[in-house]
Amino acid sequence: DSGVTQTPKHLITATGQRVTLRCSPRSGDLSVYWYQQSLDQGLQFLIQYYNGEERAKGNILERFSAQQFPDLHSELNLSSLELGDSALYFCASSVTGNPQETQYFGPGTRLLVL
């Protein structure tokens, strides 16, 4: 157990809908990363937050947004869902957000868009 929690574990929804994925970092970690893992795409970095502020952006679609709250938990919002958004979404956390420190991954949320 990495200490990073994610809810829900599984999510099934329909195209066009909106969902929110939640992540709580390890105690003491200030930075949160979001990744998308599709079968044919490996681990794709989406976005990083540090202490409530956006720090880095990767290949995140405009239909997706995220935020980190004062208590350091983070939410990833996915809207106007398409079939291709079906994937495993991981959250990871680290202490300072320096990419050269270990990132601890949560168990992931498996999203299925029908």
Next chain:
Amino acid sequence: GENVEQHPSTLSVQEGDSAVIKCTYSDSASNYFPWYKQELGKRPQLIIDIRSNVGEKKDQRIAVTLNKTAKHFSLHITETQPEDSAVYFCAATLANDYKLSFGAGTTVTVRA
């Protein structure tokens, strides 16, 4: 950003043999190279990492080598065991960047 290529995509080895996975990166300014292991249905976990000021690093049966001139780094697993079966991801990051760029992953199967 950095572009990381990983080979092979799948690797099957006999238990006890060695496994080698190679990654190449595009930006010579990259200076940190971690390797993550993801067992089936589980989360990725860091298994070893190397920084650009070091050529090789070992941790029991796992080693990573870095060739900065050729811009490639490799994961070596010796005396493979069934529990080594997993997907392995390499990654790289630039000194002034805040994100890790991951390779596409290598599925390693250790045959008993």
